[in-house]
Amino acid sequence: MTAQPKFAMNHMAAPRLDCRAFLDLAASLGCLGVELRNDLADKQLTDAAFFDGEAPAAIGNYARSKGLRLLGLSEVYGFNAWSDAMRAKVQLLIEQAKEGGAESISLIPRNDAPQYSDGGRDEALRRSLGEILPMLDAADLVALVEPLGFVTSSLRCKADAIAAIEVVGGSGRCKLVHDTFHHYLAGESEFFPEHTGIVHISGVIDPSLSPEEMQDSHRILVDERDRLGNIDQIRSLIDGGYSGAFSYEPFSRDIHRLSSAEEAFRLSMDFIRSTLS
Template identity: 45%
Template structure:
């Protein structure tokens, strides 16, 4: 049973510190008091493999590094365009799922088409259900969870957690799929539903720039959560925990100013402290 008085716990997504290799990511997580991490296949903006990217680290090496550091790999991020199912996508899904199983990762993040295509009513629902049906055996055979992550951008083919939840139910996928609640995308989508019972992972990041409208916000604006946050991360976190979510809050800022931090450990520690203070104040 969830202890709703317990403070939130945190995880570290490699996108927070893409300049670190995988061993460096795991070591930083432990210094921060975390034992859960997310690894990625998209660390470099130009598409080339980063030094900690799973494309440059064999799965057995990732498992060894995680075991030595005492961390759990909670997900691999990500199978892109998962709801545009093709033979190539099927092959990519199987390859990523094989890596996840061999590395000891628990889940595979599933990211939808985000280029303005596949948005038509009827079309997007069919595409989503087809992809989930095809992914079910790939994931189930390897003992993995598929983490469906709606994106709030206006051009995205899957913006709504409600649509994702309905599709998961329609394909009887509750044992294989969970949702990602991303505080940035939840805000941009204008969605008021949380579905804490279906959430398998929470991504957190803030936007501090006061000049941006929600429609103008992009990944490049996503920073560590602090007192200037415009996304009301702390209220979202409280709602999720009160609803029964008991998983980690995984830091996932994309802003270059975060990636360039000379002392990321200090800044991430400050963000955790801010969130914990806000949580404790609300609970008092």
């Protein structure tokens, strides 16, 4: 029988809540931990600054007081287009992670349909990872690389990320984000539980959408109508030896506007647990 998953929450699950209220919600649901994001204001989902303008240590301490791990900070977008400005973004997020006691930072590839010369895509990815690796070593921190399944993504497949990580000798510092939505969009069939640092879960239920038409705005909570195969993906990862967190990351504004978010998330968690059993 498949073991029960350990749930977590990404702040995208409830971006209208300030950090402390979000941490209270995660604790009330019995979550293992949370991921906090620096892009919620950029996405016009909140007016609050990162960490609500508080010191990262204060929010990290509050999380731990609620029995929660600060699993990671998101994100450095476009990390595989290296520059001095990108180095500064990575360094800032590393410093915030260290101050807050976060366990990882997230690295997100370009998703703007970039054009590369032959071999240029892999070369850019390896260069960026090679530059970031010493920064992670100095901070004793892990980076989570998240392939995006969109056709416009510069890094769609987990196998490509693993290959680049291994070329630069980063297996001890760089892990994968397995996102059930992006796994489905990319048409991937292979699982890499031993390389996976965290799993993001969300569901899509609209029967009219082709995979190419699915966008972040369609991502809701996982229930019996899910088209992405979340249950099978979760089962495969756990049965393959993955023992980390399954972190809710719904982008849909319908979820963000829920008046009874705790009840909705609890129902989804109960559905996953009962179906796996």
